[in-house]
């Protein structure tokens with residue numbers, strides 16, 4: 001199967017999942033997670049119509065951003081953990097960051113965002129799997145982090161993101177997503193700019209879409225298995 005075939009299949013899966021829960025396929029954007037994959041794979045996906053790409057490692061993200069700068073309608077999403085000494089490179093290149101979970105990083109990204117660029121679109125990462133994850137804020141801390149992010153001039157708060165612990169049972173996947181979906185709906189009610197719930201990967205698309213996902217992050221199902229992660 002080619003990358004173009006895989007992309008079509010994932011789009012069909014998204015459309016099927018959306019139809020099953022009475023949603024429109026166009027409400028769920030597909031982020032192609034291209035970490036560790038060569039430029040040629042991103043170019044194949046681009047040629048097949050894909051425009052949103054997600055990367056986890058700063059150096060790799062910046063190299064790909066530079067190498068593909070002629071494809072100016074690519075939307076670059078940073079979805080990995082952020083060390084403060086790398087925040088400037090992210091602020092200068094990326095369109096979106098999904099992994100805001102510390103005040104220090106949020107402040108640096110806002111300060112370092114070049115003023116000639118539009119505000120950096122950001123999602124607050126929420127830890128919905130308790131002990132099994134070290135990344136993400138607790139839902140109980142969400143209100144404070146939302147207030148902070150909204151106070152920063154060069155960030156635009158677009159929503160929430162989560163990476164649940166892997167789990168194969170769909171009912172349990174949905175149970176883990178339920179409090180996050182509730183928090184997202186509340187946030188959205190209070191802020192018309194909030195439109196993005198980034199949940200769902202190759203292994204839990206159906207549960208994520210049933211839980212209100214507006215952006216699924218898919219790597220393996222598009223590009224095949226990774227050599228390293």
Ligand SMILES: *Cc1c(COP(=O)(O)O)cnc(C)c1O
Pocket residue numbers: 033035056079080163201202203217218219220221
């Ligand atoms: C790697 C990764 C993905 C994609 O995972 P697949 O299982 O390959 O679809 C999605 N989100 C994040 C944050 C990732 O790091």
